Amino acid sequence: GQQLNQSPQSMFIQEGEDVSMNCTSSSIFNTWLWYKQDPGEGPVLLIALYKAGELTSNGRLTAQFGITRKDSFLNISASIPSDVGIYFCAGRLSGTYKYIFGTGTRLKVLA
Amino acid sequence: EPEVTQTPSHQVTQMGQEVILRCVPISNHLYFYWYRQILGQKVEFLVSFYNNEISEKSEIFDDQFSVERPDGSNFTLKIRSTKLEDSAMYFCASRGDEQFFGPGTRLTVL
Numbered sequence: 001g002q003q004l005n006q007s008p009q010s011m012f013i014q015e016g017e018d019v020s021m022n023c024t025s026s027s028i029f030n031t032w033l034w035y036k037q038d039p040g041e042g043p044v045l046l047i048a049l050y051k052a053g054e055l056t057s058n059g060r061l062t063a064q065f066g067i068t069r070k071d072s073f074l075n076i077s078a079s080i081p082s083d084v085g086i087y088f089c090a091g092r093l094s095g096t097y098k099y100i101f102g103t104g105t106r107l108k109v110l111a
Numbered sequence: 112e113p114e115v116t117q118t119p120s121h122q123v124t125q126m127g128q129e130v131i132l133r134c135v136p137i138s139n140h141l142y143f144y145w146y147r148q149i150l151g152q153k154v155e156f157l158v159s160f161y162n163n164e165i166s167e168k169s170e171i172f173d174d175q176f177s178v179e180r181p182d183g184s185n186f187t188l189k190i191r192s193t194k195l196e197d198s199a200m201y202f203c204a205s206r207g208d209e210q211f212f213g214p215g216t217r218l219t220v221l
Contacts, residue, residue, distance in 0.1 A: 033209070033210060035212075040215075040217075041214055041215070042115075042202050042212035042213050042214045042215045043154065043202070043212045044212070045209055045210065045211055045212075048208075048209045088153065088154060090154075090210075096167060097142065097144075097159035097161065097166045097167045098144075098156040098159055098167050098169070099144075099156060099210060100156065101146075101153045101154040101155070101156075102153065103153050104153055
């Protein structure tokens with residue numbers, strides 16, 4: 001089946017640093033979503049992207065839909081302790097209903 | 112703000128028993144989903160539902176699973192005869208322009 005490779009798998013950063021993570025695939029997607037998940041809770045939608053090349057911000061978060069439609073990245077600027085959690089990308093293939101999730105990036109912020 | 116709700120939050124069952132997980136999607140959404148997340152792993156798609164029928168399902172969604180929208184608000188996932196490996200978090204999601212998740216049901220099969 002289709003795979004979404006998400007990296008890095010985990011990262012430890014200092015408070016105030018910027019963070020970047022990405023998802024890549026060999027398949028072409030027509031939607032990219034970025035979620036944050038806290039332990040024991042459901043994923044919370046952060047940013048949705050619908051067009052190749054689209055760059056969208058939500059506060060300190062910025063995400064881009066890759067021009068090839070096979071990748072996306074998420075940046076977090078000036079990280080704070082509450083940014084701790086697992087970040088997932090999810091992509092929807094053209095002509096399908098389902099979303100495929102990446103393997104997640106576990107972010108830990110050191111105060 | 113509208114949200115997806117799920118009940119129960121935690122279900123413990125014996126192997127071989129049937130369970131029904133319930134979801135109330137966001138009211139004006141038309142697409143509904145069930146996902147599974149085994150502890151420490153990624154979220155896996157199970158099934159999508161649109162216009163009162165299954166629109167797509169994964170290889171995980173075998174004959175032991177079924178979904179139903181019995182009325183205008185509820186969306187249920189039934190597992191007919193649970194196995195140990197069905198233990199996981201089960202998330203319902205609904206989609207209008209964007210896909211939103213419920214808080215999940217933790218299913219523990221003993």
